[in-house]
Amino acid sequence: MAKRVFNFGPGPAMIPTAVMERVRDEFLDYQGIGASVIEISHRSKDFETILNTCDQLFRELLNIPANYQILYVHGGAQMQFSAVPMNLMGLRPANKALYVDSGRFAKLAGEEAKRFGQVEVIASSAKTNYDHIPSITPAMVDPKASYLHITSNNTIFGTRWNTFPQTGDVPLVADSTSEILSRVIDVNKFGLIYAGTQKNLGPSGLAVVIARDDLLGHAPANCPNLLNYATYKKDHSLTNTPNTFAIYMIQLVLEWLKGQGGLAAMEKVNNQKAAMLYDLVDSSGGFFKPYAQKADRSTMNVCFNLPSEELLEEFLKGSKAHNLYALKGHRDLGGVRASIYNAMPLEGVKALADYMKEFQKKKG
């Protein structure tokens, strides 16, 4: 059997081992055709079935209404930092979009949008280095805006929108890269949700976009054809060859997720996993220092620190001997970050918790 560590990397991230084994086993010969899934035409029956299955599973798992499209768009979430304003800025004459600055990627998204129209940052938690989600009241949402953009989970700082803002008629757009499919949400509350695939969906190099029909078809003439959502809708994401390997793996990940009991069951386990770490941190008498404010804690990325740089270094070094991988925090924040996406099993979190307890006992 292949050696497998508990991989707490923020993305590209751990994929369920059962899925990985399936991919390996059929890698040279997909379903008896004598060729790999990566060697067949994106217009073949076999690939069409994969794409349709992905659509069905997304609809089923996220309860996506019929008036929403599912698009598989080239590039990761950051390509969407451009595509969202290119496609949606023109929805209203003011050509203006609202952004909430809740972290590094939220900020980058707003900066990129300035190329394509007027951007107003209506709230920011930058002053306290993004340790919480800014509050948004309905009065802050200019009804003339084309959309309001949020980052529903902030990977680097471990914060999450636990309650989504009320935006009235202004479409709510969410970058859900680091939390898609981790909890039950009401898709109807969003105009558009997008996610890079390399955290909760599969390999990197693709974004999934879930968009309400009436938001499509508003891109200007100088929008590149392959960044125009209307193109993807018209061609069922097959205008040119998509990242077929990623789409194939998404199918397997979605099937795995369904087998786990779907989003409600996954949310329950995710809450359990996150609580195990946060409870330990909170009850450590200050040895482990949580980063995010309690109300806004993420269940996907748990960020904390140790009493000193030396202990942090020792903690990270020692983790490897416990089969725990990629726990180092992002360079913007330091400390420890445990990314515990859907694929991280409860036993992996338990192994981390055991190591944390042992470490505190020795060094605390």
Added chain:
Amino acid sequence: MAKRVFNFGPGPAMIPTAVMERVRDEFLDYQGIGASVIEISHRSKDFETILNTCDQLFRELLNIPANYQILYVHGGAQMQFSAVPMNLMGLRPANKALYVDSGRFAKLAGEEAKRFGQVEVIASSAKTNYDHIPSITPAMVDPKASYLHITSNNTIFGTRWNTFPQTGDVPLVADSTSEILSRVIDVNKFGLIYAGTQKNLGPSGLAVVIARDDLLGHAPANCPNLLNYATYKKDHSLTNTPNTFAIYMIQLVLEWLKGQGGLAAMEKVNNQKAAMLYDLVDSSGGFFKPYAQKADRSTMNVCFNLPSEELLEEFLKGSKAHNLYALKGHRDLGGVRASIYNAMPLEGVKALADYMKEFQKKKG
């Protein structure tokens, strides 16, 4: 052992079985780290090594001069239909580009470029349904143009530029998706070469761009950050998470290619493979009808037809029993298309030739 057919599909295409086996064998545990190559950070040492190795191998195999950059850009070749004009149209004040219409994708590239400036199609072989490469004389190349775009191999029609046009000071830009690394070329003759990865390089969802330094940095402010070549140069293609699986497989394919003796050796085998089919077609007394005019024949895509639709149907049906896969021509042309990229072994072409001879003997 896994069943493997001879896969003549035009792309996503056959990958050398030795490469496929290597990917399979280390898929769950990359070099003993306990995680897959698709589960590790694009900023990890392991991935950095992969990216650097790709760069080195490209430089070595294609003899790429130091003043050229190698970029790994999101999306396939069709994303480059937008990126090329966005980045290069502004090179000269006329904001004008020249295109040669030598096939479906060549035409699409020119149409997409119109979003970003003035496009002049200086020659076309559309009238004879792209059975040849149009002739370009130096006088046809407007020196005020920012670049001249060609498609160096036309996948659908099986034609190839055997001699590249003289463009003087106007940068020559080539879409080499369906022939990159198949023959020795002089990179110095080009301003920029791009290729979608799914034919001669690896899996789909990425393009490799080889660009002369002085052509970078001319994109306008409204160019999406991830379509701006200068961004890729600055960040060594790691602005965001790239298609890491494709880049990893490209490394293995390039290593395989080097092991085959590099481009000169590969070109020799490719010529041999193509000649085997063209000679058979030419000497079939008209039973097999070649499509492309002799002087412009591709060594990558060999297109021919049979005396009737019934015989074509029978030929395609019977091919499967001979382990020959995906020989059906493109819907724009019909007939048979044998895509014989680098990964197709000589024995696969021999198997096809034997089947063709046997078929003609029975039905001719």
